[in-house]
Amino acid sequence: MKTPTTAVDRPGLAILGARTLGNALGSGRNSLNALRLVFAAAVIISHSWWLGGYGPEPSLYGIKLGTAGVMGFFAISGYLITVSAERSDTVLEYAAARLARIYPALVVAALTVAFVAAPLGALLTHGTYDPRGALTFLGAALALSIGVMDTPAIGTSLWGNNDRFDWNGPLWTLTWEGLCYVIIAAIVFLLRRIPESRRGTATAIFLLFAASTGAVFGKLLAGSFGPNRTEFVLPLLAVFMAGSLLATQRHRVRVGAAPSLLAALAVWGALATGYGTALAPLPFAYLVLSIGSIVSASAIGSRYDISYGIYIYGWPVQQLLAAAHIPSHVPALGFAAFALVAVWPLGFLSYVAIEQPAQRIRRALMRRLALRAASYNNPLKRLITSQVPAIVAVIKRLIKDP
Template structure:
């Protein structure tokens, strides 16, 4: 394997926590405009791209999840870590929405807790958000009645988790690089075929299918490839990053380069994640997941209230504040409690607490 040793300091000290927080925040800011349609917030969608942010998430997952599997002592250990990391907070958001949004519903309590409510609960708890994205009578007056439009990526993420053991099995038994390249190219071919079909027929369903797992696998594979060939990437990092920057500028400004864009984006994501260390942003926890899964229902609730109809900037600031508070609470009350003590987040927090205890006077330590 041309990657760095799994205990290499570069893999331990990285910017991926910061990067995920920036990506989640980007999705939040873009959704603030798309969900509200406030013209004053249009600049957010003009400067930022939630699509690219989600693609960046998938690149990070490809790098880190494959590394997690390679580090795991068994399939059971790997599965336990993945379930502990993603599901408790996800479960909490779904349950809180299903139980308490009755207060926002235009239906009676009896009409709310109906078969449609049960369908929402079952579908969303099993990552099948598209089956029932709305709750009875909830957000009917908003632009969208979807409770949490950001959750579709969690289905893709969960499928990545399940695919990794199978992928690594073949990577260990057959030439790895050709397999990585073939899967990457097939993923793009799938997406391009469906997008072309959507353009020819005008059927939006094809473009929605293009966003699903086969179509997003190219970003995951690009991240996984850079994990496996990290030494080579580091040896030629200037060439990789320069070429990636040119490709992305051409893709965004001149003409689409769908066959190169995932690899270019992955190169810059991993470069920022590993080679420009900005400090330990996971010291007090990873709030990015909370930001991602909480911001959409918060946006919907604020719009539903009607208080911000003429106050777009107050709407944005309130969204940011409530999402930040919710993410901190989600981390401390839910996410952290399900992580193993070997998790680097738990270790970082405990190390920080130990240092604080040493520096405090004895009387404060006793308190």
């Protein structure tokens, strides 16, 4: 009998990668949680220059560290959300998974900012706390509308800080993350109504990726991007769709040293030409997912995934540290270190007290709904249930005319 050829027997295959993205990331042992933690820390480090008043943030080819971190988040989300949608049996199952993942922790974070951090900030800065402003901020945060509006100020509770108005800047990205969830759901679930032989999930996502990338190209050729943060929505959508596209092809795309090196060179080349936001999304998403497939850091964040908590609490913590005049005593990286140490317990508490229980509740509710549906589908129960109206009518007639 002929012995199957393995990657070890064929060095060329080993260099190109013997594993596919689907196998590497679907095994349960990957470093995506560790990467998300790195990206969350990168966002905090990057924001330190602005919130601490140290001057312009360092950047490479015009891309700031925080921007790269957010793009990394979107690349991973694009992949994982698409896989989640494909594995979900119903829209309800998919929507429940997405809401339970981000919304409960967001509610608590918004409440904490509005009614704890802002009053404390007003005390530290000798500003004023405005309850109506707090309610406006809370409503905007919970409606996921900060991505299309300026973050509502809460009185003058940040008076004296370098940023005097914005209590939680990163929340603007959740607006567009949520929109991407809806787009992927629409594509995956609507295409299920089409015969399998004619489905084109990958094609539909590719067209969205191409459209967003083309729009970025047009923006760059027209004169680059302005200071308005919402102008970076298109690159973020392109990165998300790049991760999503890779998800649809995850059992064909291989991971290995050679393709990862080529992806890194492609990202560098795109940035060096000045068209990084248009040309880099696909190789960048591949590079992020390829690094995430490495198992050596799989233990990091496998039990406590605190990256989301760090992301949504990092900015408020930095604002409070700035109100306490920490930046006047330490350099920018020292301020970032203070913030990372201070935000870690909040990220941990958010995960163990909010995010984990929310996921348990979601799973319990989904199991109960599944059992109820299975029970209803029982033929005997269906027969009895269908006869209930007739039985009730007979009983009513007997009561009226015994």
